[in-house]
Amino acid sequence: MQVFKAALRVVLRHPLYLLVYAVFLSFMGVLMASSLPFGEAEDAEFVGHRTRFSVIDRDGSDLSQGLAAFLGERGEEVPLEDTPIALQDAVAKGQSGYVVIVPEGFGQALMDAAATGGDVPELETVYSYYSLEGNLMDQEVNEYLGVARAYAGLLPDASQADVAAHAGETMASSASVGTVQLGGGSSEAQRFVFYLDWGTYTLFASIIVCVGLLMGTINRTDLHRRNLVSPVPSLTYNLQVAAAALLVMAAVWLWAVGLGLVVFSESVAQIGGFALALMLVLTFAFATVPLSIGFLLGQLGVSEFASNAIGNIAGMVVSFLGGVWISFDLLDPAVQTVAHFSPAYWYTSALQKAVELEAPTPEALGPILGDMGVLLLFTAAIFAIALVIGRVRVQSAEAGGNAAASRS
Numbered sequence: 197m198q199v200f201k202a203a204l205r206v207v208l209r210h211p212l213y214l215l216v217y218a219v220f221l222s223f224m225g226v227l228m229a230s231s232l233p234f235g236e237a238e239d240a241e242f243v244g245h246r247t248r249f250s251v252i253d254r255d256g257s258d259l260s261q262g263l264a265a266f267l268g269e270r271g272e273e274v275p276l277e278d279t280p281i282a283l284q285d286a287v288a289k290g291q292s293g294y295v296v297i298v299p300e301g302f303g304q305a306l307m308d309a310a311a312t313g314g315d316v317p318e319l320e321t322v323y324s325y326y327s328l329e330g331n332l333m334d335q336e337v338n339e340y341l342g343v344a345r346a347y348a349g350l351l352p353d354a355s356q357a358d359v360a361a362h363a364g365e366t367m368a369s370s371a372s373v374g375t376v377q378l379g380g381g382s383s384e385a386q387r388f389v390f391y392l393d394w395g396t397y398t399l400f401a402s403i404i405v406c407v408g409l410l411m412g413t414i415n416r417t418d419l420h421r422r423n424l425v426s427p428v429p430s431l432t433y434n435l436q437v438a439a440a441a442l443l444v445m446a447a448v449w450l451w452a453v454g455l456g457l458v459v460f461s462e463s464v465a466q467i468g469g470f471a472l473a474l475m476l477v478l479t480f481a482f483a484t485v486p487l488s489i490g491f492l493l494g495q496l497g498v499s500e501f502a503s504n505a506i507g508n509i510a511g512m513v514v515s516f517l518g519g520v521w522i523s524f525d526l527l528d529p530a531v532q533t534v535a536h537f538s539p540a541y542w543y544t545s546a547l548q549k550a551v552e553l554e555a556p557t558p559e560a561l562g563p564i565l566g567d568m569g570v571l572l573l574f575t576a577a578i579f580a581i582a583l584v585i586g587r588v589r590v591q592s593a594e595a596g597g598n599a600a601a602s603r604s
Contacts, residue, residue: 203440217402225394250276257303262360310348400511408503411494488578
């Protein structure tokens with residue numbers, strides 16, 4: 197077991213990698229998952245935002261008063277003097293998010309424009325450029341005036357009061373709003389799922405860096421040549437190295453998963469026992485992918501610095517393609533197509549299916565096991581490439597040794 201112990205010492209001599217990639221990133225995932233509002237709004241009633249607004253009515257017509265009443269249903273009116281300083285302070289000091297100034301003769305001008313097909317007189321509006329609430333309220337005002345003009349154009353004999361009443365009734369119509377729960381299981385259970393989703397970055401970065409460091413160190417040219425002539429059989433040597441790499445992967449996986457189980461115990465309690473076990477197996481299967489990548493980097497003789505860079509970049513890329521940073525549904529269709537070639541897509545998809553699992557029936561388990569199978573195929577394919585590269589290196593080293601012996 198000398199090779200196995202030596203390989204582990206290589207990793208333990210670099211504790212900073214484990215602290216930064218495994219410990220720090222795991223705690224960052226805990227903070228991210230803890231800050232999300234899962235389970236907090238299941239029974240909450242939707243309440244629309246009410247903007248603070250002010251109306252400077254210089255017209256006093258039925259239409260301008262109807263506009264003020266319409267805005268009163270959408271927000272909270274703030275009384276405001278009709279002076280330049282008051283108008284400037286209203287928005288600058290945050291007293292009012294939207295100020296509309298109705299010029300004299302506006303109501304009659306709108307009625308005339310509707311009858312003749314002319315241009316509607318413009319309202320003066322003041323709102324902050326860095327807030328969307330004023331912009332949204334301005335759009336509602338324009339819609340109100342559009343409805344009023346259309347109605348006045350259809351009924352030329354209608355009064356301003358009738359036009360204002362019709363516009364108010366039309367704009368009062370709105371779609372019903374409610375809250376919905378996304379995904380299966382309780383919302384609180386989704387907190388643990390998100391933590392495991394975040395773990396794509398943690399597992400990829402930490403395992404690739406640590407295993408890549410281990411494999412890169414023992415596969416250095418000078419050390420590799422000495423190992424070839426050592427009394428340890430090649431099969432035994434490779435098995436001990438593989439066991440050390442597997443132990444490193446298992447330790448990182450156990451830490452990440454164990455931390456989530458402890459911190460999010462309430463979330464875990466909302467998940468069925470079989471579904472939880474399946475999720476942990478999925479996480480372990482996913483961890484074998486960065487294990488194989490680290491093994492491949494070692495066979496390629498990648499440096500310690502390069503392993504760090506590859507681990508970080510690969511972790512961020514697969515997390516993005518797996519829908520961790522941005523919801524997968526919001527990604528461009530072309531990016532969604534590319535994501536199917538990422539192991540994180542199959543991992544996050546399988547986790548969501550597992551948490552929604554109600555009964556372990558063949559119909560329900562089939563898609564989950566299929567996604568797990570894809571993950572294992574990623575691992576097998578990368579390991580196969582690494583073994584081929586390792587065999588080529590061995591043959592090259594043997595050829596170099598034979599050539600040196602023949603010259604001597």
